Amino acid sequence: MLIPSTPELCVLKALWRQAPLSAREIHEAVEEELAWSFSSTRKTVERMMEKQMVAQHVRHGVQVYEAFSTKSKRWPPTPTTSARASWNWTHHFQ
DSSP: OOOOOHHHHHHHHHHHHSOSEEHHHHHHHHHHHHOOOHHHHHHHHHHHHHTTSEEEEEETTEEEEEESSOOOSOOSOOHHHHHHTTTOGGGGOO
């Protein structure tokens, strides 16, 4: 089961609120909470793509990102929920 780090979860929440978003739009959504540079946001998104947390698409000539899965309303997971949803870690987040 893949559990996102705090910055990754912040990015996912931005994408769950409004997707697709460009890297710049993601940065604008998380910069106040994370207090870091655009390059840090960009690197986090790249790592999240490697982990298959987000997908990248080209829309109107701009690279945009979307979360692979939707969020869930159950956190923390119960053992039964965790076992059933281990194939999709986002079932655990509010």
